[in-house]
Amino acid sequence: MDNKYNYPKHFARFYDTIYMEIRDSADKDFFLNNISEARGKVLEVGVGTGRFFKTALIEGADIYGIDTSKDMLDVLYDKIATEDHYRISRQSVVDFTFDFKFNLIVAPFRVMMHVMEKENQIKAINNVYDHLEPGGTFIFDAFVPDLKYIIKGFANFVDFEGEYEDGKMLKRTVSTSPDLINQIILTEFILEWEDEEDKIQHEKWTVPLRFFFRYELEHLMERTKFESYHILGDYKGRPLNEKSKEFIVVCKKSK
Numbered sequence: 001m002d003n004k005y006n007y008p009k010h011f012a013r014f015y016d017t018i019y020m021e022i023r024d025s026a027d028k029d030f031f032l033n034n035i036s037e038a039r040g041k042v043l044e045v046g047v048g049t050g051r052f053f054k055t056a057l058i059e060g061a062d063i064y065g066i067d068t069s070k071d072m073l074d075v076l077y078d079k080i081a082t083e084d085h086y087r088i089s090r091q092s093v094v095d096f097t098f099d100f101k102f103n104l105i106v107a108p109f110r111v112m113m114h115v116m117e118k119e120n121q122i123k124a125i126n127n128v129y130d131h132l133e134p135g136g137t138f139i140f141d142a143f144v145p146d147l148k149y150i151i152k153g154f155a156n157f158v159d160f161e162g163e164y165e166d167g168k169m170l171k172r173t174v175s176t177s178p179d180l181i182n183q184i185i186l187t188e189f190i191l192e193w194e195d196e197e198d199k200i201q202h203e204k205w206t207v208p209l210r211f212f213f214r215y216e217l218e219h220l221m222e223r224t225k226f227e228s229y230h231i232l233g234d235y236k237g238r239p240l241n242e243k244s245k246e247f248i249v250v251c252k253k254s255k
């Protein structure tokens with residue numbers, strides 16, 4: 001399960017600081033509301049550092065989490081009580097196993113875009129299906145490809161500049177290079193931060209993301225076991241339209 005694409009140590013360490021600022025306002029309420037409405041067990045696939053997980057647990061959800069990155073999960077283990085550690089395991093969406101089923105499975109924030117190959121995408125979605133109770137729901141998201149950036153990519157965009165604790169600077173710079181034929185955006189992140197001795201440290205990490213167009217997503221879903229699905233265009237639950245920036249795929253297993 002270890003590979004160079006696993007979210008690395010400092011990316012995991014600063015994940016919450018960065019995404020609480022640049023992502024929570026978009027999707028947090030949506031996923032927490034869906035989790036709180038579930039009638040049974042919930043699984044978060046690609047749970048990462050548990051951006052939603054801890055709140056969901058406190059609010060009483062019977063929630064479990066899996067992820068492939070040891071460094072992301074280490075952050076999550078530190079955030080929750082030891083008696084809840086059994087809820088977390090290091091497994092991939094492609095072949096995870098549980099000996100019970102879930103009412104809701106969510107894969108928030110680009111998790112499925114990390115699954116590169118067609119066979120693994122289908123395996124993963126069918127594996128999710130097999131772990132749902134009858135009538136259960138699976139929700140995952142992907143960004144709507146923005147053709148400007150898909151064709152040219154972008155260079156050295158600072159998406160976070162602030163402090164990770166009092167007086168300690170943290171900056172993240174992102175660059176992307178597209179690979180059109182493989183439908184991949186190679187994303188390079190550079191983290192710079194001030195350490196305990198006020199020295200500037202760096203960590204660089206490059207990860208491929210597999211992007212989807214709408215009808216590819218529909219074809220993909222129609223090759224899986226799910227009997228029905230629909231695609232929302234935002235986290236307020238509105239349908240897709242020409243301004244949508246998100247594909248939010250809501251998949252239903254029949255009762």
Ligand SMILES: C[S@@+](CC[C@H](N)C(=O)[O-])C[C@H]1O[C@@H](n2cnc3c(N)ncnc32)[C@H](O)[C@@H]1O
Binds near residue numbers: 045094
């Ligand atoms: C952008 S993060 C999202 C984390 C969390 N769901 C959130 O919303 O903040 C994507 C996560 O997916 C995980 N991931 C990537 N490939 C995976 C796979 N095959 N199975 C499970 N998790 C995976 C990564 O390690 C990472 O923690």
